[in-house]
Amino acid sequence: MAINAMSISFRAGALSVLILAIFLVTWHIATSGTGAVQQMDPEYAKLMGLNATQGKSAMPGPLQVGATLWQHLTNPFYDNGPNDKGLGIQLAYSIARVGMGYLLAVMVAIPLGFLIGMSQLMSRALDPFIQVLKPISPLAWMPLALYTIKDSGLSAIFVIFICSVWPMLINTAFGVASVRKEWLNVARTLEVGAFKRAFTVILPAAAPTILTGMRISIGIAWLVIVAAEMIVGGTTSRSRTSSTRSS
Amino acid sequence: MTEKLISIEAIAKRYPAPNGVQTTVFENLWLGINRGEFVCMIGHSGCGKTTVLNILAGLDAPSEGVVIVDNQAIEGPALDRAVIFQGHALFPWRTVLGNVAYAVGSKHKKWSKAQVNEHAEKFISLVGLKGAEYKKPSELSGGMKQRVGIARALSLEPKMLLMDEPFSALDALTRGTLQDEVRRICLSTGQTVFMITHDVDEAIYLADKIVLMTNGPHAQIAEIVENPLPKDRERNQIHKHTDYYAVRNHLIDFLVSRSRTFKDEIAGKPWDPMNVPLVRPVAIPPSAPEPMRKRA
Numbered sequence: 001m002a003i004n005a006m007s008i009s010f011r012a013g014a015l016s017v018l019i020l021a022i023f024l025v026t027w028h029i030a031t032s033g034t035g036a037v038q039q040m041d042p043e044y045a046k047l048m049g050l051n052a053t054q055g056k057s058a059m060p061g062p063l064q065v066g067a068t069l070w071q072h073l074t075n076p077f078y079d080n081g082p083n084d085k086g087l088g089i090q091l092a093y094s095i096a097r098v099g100m101g102y103l104l105a106v107m108v109a110i111p112l113g114f115l116i117g118m119s120q121l122m123s124r125a126l127d128p129f130i131q132v133l134k135p136i137s138p139l140a141w142m143p144l145a146l147y148t149i150k151d152s153g154l155s156a157i158f159v160i161f162i163c164s165v166w167p168m169l170i171n172t173a174f175g176v177a178s179v180r181k182e183w184l185n186v187a188r189t190l191e192v193g194a195f196k197r198a199f200t201v202i203l204p205a206a207a208p209t210i211l212t213g214m215r216i217s218i219g220i221a222w223l224v225i226v227a228a229e230m231i232v233g234g235t236t237s238r239s240r241t242s243s244t245r246s247s
Numbered sequence: 248m249t250e251k252l253i254s255i256e257a258i259a260k261r262y263p264a265p266n267g268v269q270t271t272v273f274e275n276l277w278l279g280i281n282r283g284e285f286v287c288m289i290g291h292s293g294c295g296k297t298t299v300l301n302i303l304a305g306l307d308a309p310s311e312g313v314v315i316v317d318n319q320a321i322e323g324p325a326l327d328r329a330v331i332f333q334g335h336a337l338f339p340w341r342t343v344l345g346n347v348a349y350a351v352g353s354k355h356k357k358w359s360k361a362q363v364n365e366h367a368e369k370f371i372s373l374v375g376l377k378g379a380e381y382k383k384p385s386e387l388s389g390g391m392k393q394r395v396g397i398a399r400a401l402s403l404e405p406k407m408l409l410m411d412e413p414f415s416a417l418d419a420l421t422r423g424t425l426q427d428e429v430r431r432i433c434l435s436t437g438q439t440v441f442m443i444t445h446d447v448d449e450a451i452y453l454a455d456k457i458v459l460m461t462n463g464p465h466a467q468i469a470e471i472v473e474n475p476l477p478k479d480r481e482r483n484q485i486h487k488h489t490d491y492y493a494v495r496n497h498l499i500d501f502l503v504s505r506s507r508t509f510k511d512e513i514a515g516k517p518w519d520p521m522n523v524p525l526v527r528p529v530a531i532p533p534s535a536p537e538p539m540r541k542r543a
């Protein structure tokens with residue numbers, strides 16, 4: 001059994017490497033070819049850069065990307081002014097923003113989810129608001145955030161917050177509402193107070209569902225940060241990914 | 248010993264039915280339970296046994312009537328009435344000790360952690376789970392889980408122990424051992440118990456009194472059967488007792504037919520739900536006239 005399992009993981013690894021190699025080679029061949037050189041207005045040619053004027057592909061080849069990547073990885077913390085910082089610094093900014101937005105979302109979603117899950121009244125009362133706000137796209141929040149908050153960093157944090165709050169809120173409310181009645185009855189027969197019951201019975205019972213919501217939310221936060229920083233700008237990991245071409 | 252601990256007075260439970268009228272599960276139910284008594288309730292599925300138990304526990308409120316414990320009407324769940332739930336209802340994120348200690352700590356809020364654990368361990372070993380204190384419920388067999396539930400309830404040293412079919416999910420062998428243990432513990436501490444069961448033999452082995460409930464809706468207590476077997480009965484000896492088959496047949500007879508036809512049985516006769524007949528089925532001596540012996 002063990003030998004079989006090992007050989008399977010070994011073969012899977014070898015296959016992965018092979019697929020990567022084929023991908024890189026295809027990429028290299030596809031981008032190295034010289035296309036037809038276009039005749040164009042010198043002004044326009046200047047705008048388009050060497051790629052278009054000399055028949056090179058617009059897409060950088062694997063070697064080019066590798067070299068740039070290596071250059072950024074080996075020197076991640078340089079700082080040449082507001083629009084040119086090392087990869088490490090930009091990553092740190094992005095992580096800090098995701099962390100801030102996510103933390104705020106946790107702080108709002110979990111207590112609110114508890115309230116909704118425990119009280120039928122609150123659940124009914126807040127449901128229309130949740131149903132209206134939840135489907136709003138991150139892209140739609142961004143102009144609103146930029147316009148009202150003005151600061152680009154805070155806007156990004158807000159957009160991350162507002163987009164990652166929903167899965168957590170809904171999962172927490174659902175987890176709290178579906179705690180087994182028997183467990184609550186045990187707590188009731190033991191005359192456990194509401195506060196202690198929330199922490200010693202409901203929280204552990206709902207924890208798996210709450211954690212699922214938190215996992216979904218962190219995934220969303222990472223998706224949203226890329227979009228948010230593209231639009232709101234500032235020091236981002238995004239500016240690295242799109243600046244290779246123009247440099 | 249005949250002091251009344253619990254007095255169920257004229258309770259009814261009604262649920263709104265979809266068509267607007269109410270369905271009455273039971274109504275005008277009266278029952279007294281004396282201190283130190285072991286009372287079993289038998290009846291068909293759906294007649295409202297769990298509802299009665301939940302009302303006794305304070306987890307459910309009657310639509311009418313009151314339940315009085317120690318001269319006080321109950322208003323909700325309380326630590327002096329411990330419940331052993333049918334599905335054991337242990338917290339899966341706590342160990343055996345943690346589950347029992349949670350109950351002990353809820354009752355004795357001023358105790359130190361060591362005191363709480365010591366008290367909990369005492370009851371864990373009482374139900375024969377010494378050595379399994381640090382196991383999680385998922386690591387226990389069904390019988391062991393139910394034992395933890397029993398230990399948790401007993402550790403509260405309640406005035407009243409309420410059990411809803413506590414052994415119905417267990418295999419016959421485990422059920423037997425647990426019945427023995429519960430009986431031993433309850434006898435030695437003079438515990439007052441109200442238990443629901445579907446098992447006639449379990450009722451005969453454990454109960455002092457067996458409450459017979461007719462089929463719902465509009466269920467009622469038909470009669471209270473006094474167990475004629477001696478208090479010091481033994482599981483593997485009871486079937487040799489002269490009165491054993493008299494009780495057993497009486498109970499089975501009720502479950503098979505009388506629970507259904509009871510309303511016709513009392514039709515036209517005076518019926519006082521406050522004082523239902525107390526019956527003590529005993530073996531009929533051979534000299535008795537023929538028709539009387541048929542049942543025994």
Ligand SMILES: Nc1ncnc2c1ncn2[C@@H]1O[C@H](COP(=O)(O)OP(=O)(O)OP(=O)(O)O)[C@@H](O)[C@H]1O
Nearest residue numbers: 262263272290291292293294295296297298299463
């Ligand atoms: N929430 C509810 N709404 C409407 N009817 C209910 C509700 N809860 C219970 N009932 C009804 O009350 C009756 C009694 O239920 P209960 O659980 O007390 O029965 P039981 O005697 O314990 O049955 P079993 O032996 O199967 O456990 C049932 O007929 C059930 O349909």
Ligand SMILES: [Mg+2]
Nearest residue numbers: 296297298411
């Ligand atoms: Mg029931």
